[in-house]
Amino acid sequence: QVQLQQWGAGLLKPSETLSLTCGVFGASTSDHYWSWIRQPPGKGLEWIGEINHRGRTKYSPSLKSRLSMSMDTSKAQFSLKMTSVTAADTAFYYCARARDHGDFDSWGQGTLVSVSS
Amino acid sequence: DIQLTQTPSSLSASVGDRVTITCRASQSMTRYLNWYQQTPGRAPKLLIYGTSILQSGVPSRFSGSGSGTEFTLTISGLQPEDFATYYCQQSYSDPDTFGQGTRLEI
Numbered sequence: 001q002v003q004l005q006q007w008g009a010g011l012l013k014p015s016e017t018l019s020l021t022c023g024v025f026g027a028s029t030s031d032h033y034w035s036w037i038r039q040p041p042g043k044g045l046e047w048i049g050e051i052n053h054r055g056r057t058k059y060s061p062s063l064k065s066r067l068s069m070s071m072d073t074s075k076a077q078f079s080l081k082m083t084s085v086t087a088a089d090t091a092f093y094y095c096a097r098a099r100d101h102g103d104f105d106s107w108g109q110g111t112l113v114s115v116s117s
Numbered sequence: 118d119i120q121l122t123q124t125p126s127s128l129s130a131s132v133g134d135r136v137t138i139t140c141r142a143s144q145s146m147t148r149y150l151n152w153y154q155q156t157p158g159r160a161p162k163l164l165i166y167g168t169s170i171l172q173s174g175v176p177s178r179f180s181g182s183g184s185g186t187e188f189t190l191t192i193s194g195l196q197p198e199d200f201a202t203y204y205c206q207q208s209y210s211d212p213d214t215f216g217q218g219t220r221l222e223i
Contacts, residue, residue, distance in 0.1 A: 045153075045161065045204055047213040060212045061118075094160055102208020103151040103166035110160050 002027040006095045006108035012115045018082040022095030022108050029053050029071060033098040034078045036069070038091040041112075046091075050098055051078055085115045119143050119207050123216035130221060135193045138219045140205035142186045149209040152181055152190045155218075156201045164203075165190060197223075 008020035022034070035050040049059040051069040059067045068081040082089065093111050096104035120143040130136050140150065150168045153161035163172045165181035168188060178193045192199055200223050205216040 044217045045206070045215040047206075047215070058211060096160075098208070099166070101151065101167040101170075102149050102206075102213060103163055103172075104153075104161070104206070105163045105166075105172065107160035107162075 002097060002106040004095050004097065004106055004108040006093075006111055008093075008111055008113075010112055010114060012085050012113065014086050014115060014117055015084055016115075018085050018089065018093075018113055019079070020093055020095070020111055020113075021077055021079045024076040024078070024097075027097070027106075029073050029076050029078065032100075033058075034071065035096045035098045035104060036080045037094045037096055037104070038089075039094070039110075040091045048080065048082075048093075085113075087115050089113065090115050118212060119146065119210050119214055121205050121207055121214055121216040123203075123205060123219045125219060126217065127220040127222065129223070130195055131223065132195050132197060134195045135191065136195060136221065138190045138203055138205075138221075140183075140188045140190070140216050142188070142207060144210075145185045146207060146209035147184065149207055150181075150183065150188045151206045151208070152179075153204045153206065154199075154201045155204065161204060192221075195221075 003025040006022040030053040033050040036048040051057045066083045071078045095108040097106040122141045124139045152165040155161040169181045180191045203219045
């Protein structure tokens with residue numbers, strides 16, 4: 001059974017860089033794409049982007065200029081960095097596995113990232 | 118971007134009812150339409166992928182159908198644990214997008 005466990009700083013000031021990492025257990029990171037999705041409190045889901053084991057990335061056009069994703073297959077981990085955060089980036093951030101239909105079948109537990117001065 | 122519009126935005130129903138949630142896409146697409154269930158404080162859970170394929174472990178009272186621009190999620194015989202928020206998601210065209218959600222209440 002695939003399990004994703006994520007970690008990273010939960011409280012940031014405006015203009016700082018968001019940094020989250022997701023560990024993959026029970027599956028190889030050499031298969032599938034590995035994704036990040038966020039959800040502002042009380043609101044809907046927004047796809048952020050994804051990466052595969054070769055480091056090929058796809059980013060949301062609206063966030064692309066601030067995003068960087070990386071993959072460490074030796075540690076079975078992938079990471080998200082988002083620069084210049086504002087209050088609008090306050091959200092629960094989830095890592096997830098994307099399968100062949102683009103469906104997200106396994107999710108991390110979520111990390112609430114709050115941006116406040 | 119493909120926009121997904123779910124109807125209704127909220128729905129009241131009773132245990133044992135049959136309910137249908139619709140997801141309309143801003144352009145025609147095939148197969149890559151997925152459905153999720155989310156309860157408060159939890160990550161979304163995959164229910165249906167590829168429009169109509171039931172995810173392993175999901176009860177058979179959940180079903181999906183559709184094509185083109187209109188897709189549906191049907192729950193036949195609501196159970197207490199089904200009261201949650203449901204989202205559709207498309208991966209047919211980059212970037213992936215989600216519907217705004219449908220809140221199913223008792």
